[in-house]
């Protein structure tokens with residue numbers, strides 16, 4: 397396995413063109429996170445353009461945080477194109493337990509076998525039909541409680557599942573890797589999980605999904621640690637976080653990543 401910095405260096409060298417179909421809250425921060433890391437984001441989420449643009453994009457991120465029927469169609473179309481092209485895409489099942497509409501949309505997207513599903517513990521539990529204690533889009537469950545669900549989901553899709561929280565858990569159903577980087581202010585900034593899912597998609601371009609996802613999570617968490625040291629609260633943290641993503645080098649990431657099997 398390459399060191400995490402390799403995946404960051406590769407992303408920056410290639411500046412992948414990213415298609416994002418994300419929620420109304422996350423549009424700005426997700427694009428800024430991808431830019432700070434070194435990718436080229438475009439929020440192309442209408443049904444007239446989503447499939448044609450998916451023919452051009454290097455990777456796709458789909459996020460169901462503020463769904464509507466038009467955007468849902470755009471999601472399905474774009475995911476199908478990425479599958480046909482053999483390109484990676486990420487599903488973020490934001491607030492999947494909120495309504496039956498959201499559960500149904502998520503199930504249809506999971507059936508298309510996303511390269512990576514990245515969610516919080518309650519979302520991953522809900523995707524396998526388990527009891528979850530979500531509060532809207534926020535998790536009420538521990539990452540540990542969702543490890544079995546993550547494994548089950550990974551085996552069902554044959555792909556990778558990442559559950560995030562104080563310690564992140566990434567699995568392909570056989571291997572499981574923990575990422576211990578992060579800072580308690582991260583869940584205090586809205587859509588930082590959404591932006592992480594978009595970032596994971598950028599790391600996946602022409603890379604092994606499990607390793608690239610671990611690298612993205614370690615990089616993100618390390619930026620959180622750097623931003624959190626000296627932040628006065630969520631506001632200054634968010635500004636410092638983008639700066640940290642931009643400043644971290646592949647060597648910094650290799651030195652700071654807290655990854656264990």
Ligand SMILES: Nc1ncnc2c1ncn2[C@@H]1O[C@H](COP(=O)(O)OP(=O)(O)O)[C@@H](O)[C@H]1O
Nearest residue numbers: 516560561562578579580582583588589590616
């Ligand atoms: N208590 C915490 N301590 C450290 N890092 C955290 C904590 N909670 C979340 N994170 C980090 O915040 C990022 C977003 O994860 P999370 O809050 O689980 O997503 P979501 O916003 O979708 O619920 C991840 O990088 C995760 O590691």
Ligand SMILES: Cc1ncsc1CCOP(=O)(O)O
Nearest residue numbers: 419421461533587588589590
């Ligand atoms: C608050 C909110 N409401 C609908 S989507 C959204 C953003 C959720 O972002 P995250 O899952 O990263 O906390």
Ligand SMILES: [Mg+2]
Nearest residue numbers: 490516589590
């Ligand atoms: Mg989320």
